[in-house]
Amino acid sequence: MDEKREFQGATVAASGRSTSAGSRIDGLGAYRPVTVVGNEESATTAGVSADWISKRMGVEERRRATVTETVVTMAVAAGKEALADCGATADDVDVVLLATCSMPSPMPNGAASVAAAIGCTASAGFDLNAACSGFCHGLAVADALVRAGTARSVLVIGSERMTDWVAPEDRNTGPIFADGAAAAFVVPSSVPTIFPVAWGSDGAQSDLIKIPGETGRMEMAGPKVFRWTTSELAAVMQVACERAGLDPADLRAFVPHQANLRIIDALRQSMDTSDLVTATDVIKAGNTSAASVPLALHALRRRGDVSPGDPVLLLGFGAGLSYAAQVVLCP
Template identity: 75%
Template sequence: MHTTAQAAMPGVPQPGTRIAGLGAYRPQAVISNEDAAAQAGVSPDWIAQRVGVQERRHATGSETVVSMATAAGKEALADAGCDPDDVDVVVLATCSMPSPMPNGAAQVAAALGCHATAGFDVNAACSGFSHALAVADALVRAGTARQVLVVASERMSDWVAPEDRNTGPIFADGAAAALVRPCPLPQIFPVAWGSDGAQADLIAIDPGTRQMEMAGRKVFRWTTSALGPVIQSACDQAGLDPAQLKAFVPHQANLRIIDFLARGIEADDLTVAEDVVHSGNTCAASVPLALHELRQRDAITTGDPVLLFGFGAGLTYAAQVVLSP
């Protein structure tokens, strides 16, 4: 058993949690709109106008879900000053592992040099990171673990057909991670989450072709008509008004959805993450990648209240306010 787990006194609730470190990995291969458009049989302007993407990254060769997650996790641990052996649990948010077994989290833990560390995957598609962050927060507050590494990693390019204009130009690859540990006062606030499984067929993998199929217009209508109240619920559970938010980091589905949701938040000087422009839709990895990008360019400062909001296949959604690390 880890000495850190013993120090946490398993079974004794912790007062609060925080994100202590962030990490990210972006594949080397950049796919331009010109290249993506040629494969999908559309124009570069069509892609830019429909989804706002100008370029995206695709994993190649040895850039796997596990290897990208490991790279992002290594940076998050370094950022938090955490030794791999002090990690009690690794939670991997992904929906793009090449097979259902073995799970990815245990492989990530081993690659990072974590020993006797619990590891499990969470599949909530594009809201996976927010779900996994909520699990990590609960594990630490319950005293079950002291330090939890949450990683989101996707290789979506394996699961979309380049010639499918509804998915090929949109989805992309990448990974990001967050190290969660206790703190005297909560800096990760309660999650507002749910699902609408009656519409699960709107985004799914065809079992025959093993390719994603998405009813884009119906997903757009669901997102823009049903999810607004989730933002208010997440803020209510954090005990603050949406006007107090400093940044909004939604799932990077497309710019039109991001802009629609952001317009519903009446906050002065609100920074809205738009990482989709240069990263595409990286599914579970999109929220932490966008958060990492905001911090890298100093668009947010330590302690800023930030709303994270994932939504997508399932249909699933999850949102929580966090204080910027």
């Protein structure tokens, strides 16, 4: 690994491992499938009206992957953009971490294929399945790996083909779930810019979102998930801010999992701060599970709604029921 570039903030411990006081997101990348599906088409398939989808879910359109846009190929595109965004190359990547719950089969893992396609010939690669909170879990793992010196850099990618796992005619899931990928390249920093995660799970309610083996199609108890999300996660968000040493009023932006617009609005209101930029990528992208948080962050930065150094609260939640929140400084 000596041939790799030296990242800012890294020091060499007595053991010879590179350690760091903190980590940072150095680059962001995203991939959105070419095919756009509007509400009229989705509504016809689900047996509802386009207005029903818009009012109940807040979605106007979503992206649907073609046969060539797989979990792996979308992840590769997003990962390459994240590296290019900060001038890094495949040789700079120590670990590829793929957050996904929609691989078509359990083996081989997707991350190894992604690493090979990007050209990361010497990197570790593994998948992480925490469903819609997967990217935030992956970011916490990447931060820990870098700070401990286990890895000098981690490419964290959320990539999903959720349309493979929902029935288009199911009005609870068909109109909301979509496909896409986004990535963050995590490297050492002389000061922490990815702050401690607040995470957990409520496995006693894991049946609220599931894919039974006999059907291979997602089932979701939407009203119960809504009540759990809006009643339990405000406290998690507060803990994440406290662990960053910030008050919610100090935040520039809030990037929650893009579950649906009603949930996003309810969580935003619980923050009780008026000047908070809130990501609403779900309107044009639908719910892309583990890809939704990084896709939404990428969109905010691309539009100029956030600037480098801005404190942003990320929040992932979903099947499990798993959740993870952390404050990061925008790259």
